[in-house]
Amino acid sequence: MADVTSLLLGLEGLEVRAVSRQVDRVRVVHVVTGDPEAARCPDCRVVSTSVKDHAVTRPRDIRYEDDPILLRWNKTRYRCGNPDCERATFTESIPQVPPRRRTTTRLRTQVGRAVGDAARSVVEVAAGVGVSWPTAHAAFVEHADRVLGTPQPVRVLGIDETRRGKPRWVRDADGRRWVRIGPWDTGFIDLGGDQGLLGQVEGRTSTAVTDWLTAQSEEFRDQISHVVIDPSAAYAAAVTDALLPNAQLVVDHFHLVKLANDMVTAVRRRVTFDAHGRRGRTQDPQWANRRRPLSARERLSDRSFAKMWNALIDHDPGHRLSISP
C-alpha cells in the first residue's frame, strides 16, 4: 500500500517508515524499497528472492522548504539465482536513485537546471543543496548532455585543440578514484555549416577524437567529406578510412603558412650569422625587409612584390634564386 507519506515524498519506489529531524535541521527520512522491480538482477533481468544481507545508503535529496532532506534507505542485497548469470550479488536500485549514486535523480535535475538554465555558479548551487562541487558539476554535465542533443551531419569537420587553465585532479564518474585532467581539450566544429561548436572533449589524443566520432551516428561519419586539422599527428592518426570512409584530411593553411614562415625566419637568422658573425642589425637589408617575405602574396601590391623580388635577386651572390613568383 502506498501510504500518504510516500506520496508526499514523491520518490517513486520508496516507502517512508519514519521521519526524524537532526539538530542541524536536516530531516532524515527513513525509507524502504517499495518497488518489486528493484529485486530484478541488472544483468539477467530475473527477479531474485534470495536475500544476502542489507546495507544502508544515505542519498541526498532536494530540500523540504528550507530544510535539507537526507534519505536513510535500508537496501536489500540479493544473490542472483539464475544459474546462467555471471553476477553473484546485486543491490536494489530504483530509477530515482541509480546504482552507486549518492544523490537522487530529482536533486541532480534540480542542480543541473540551476547551473545550466539559471546560470548560477556551481559553487553556489553545490553549497545551497549541500553536495560537493564535483557532484554538482557532474549533475550540470548530465543536464547539458540531455539538452544539447546530437549534432546534425556536417560535410566539413574542424578539429582543434583548446587550452583551458592548468592540469586538474577530479573524481571519476563513480566518485571513487582521482583522475588527472590535462589542460587541453579537443573541439569539433562545423566548418561548412552554421552549427558552430559540435562538441568538446577532454584531451588532445587520437583516442579523444575517435571516441567522440564513434559516439556519433554512422550517417554523421559517412557524410563528412573533409576533416580540417592543425598539423597534429594524433589528430591525423584518428582520421582513418575505417572510421571516416569518405573524408579527405586537410591541414589548416594557417598552420602550414606559419610553419613555412618560421622556416624562412630561421634561415634568415642563420645566413645572417654565417655572413656577418652576428645577429641582424637595422642597417642590414635582410633585417629591414624581414617582414616582407612573410607577407601573403595578396597583401603585397605589385610594386611591393616586384621590389622584394628584385632585391632578393640583387642580393643573391651565387644567382641560385630560381623559384618563379
Ligand SMILES: [Zn+2]
Ligand atoms: Zn542475474
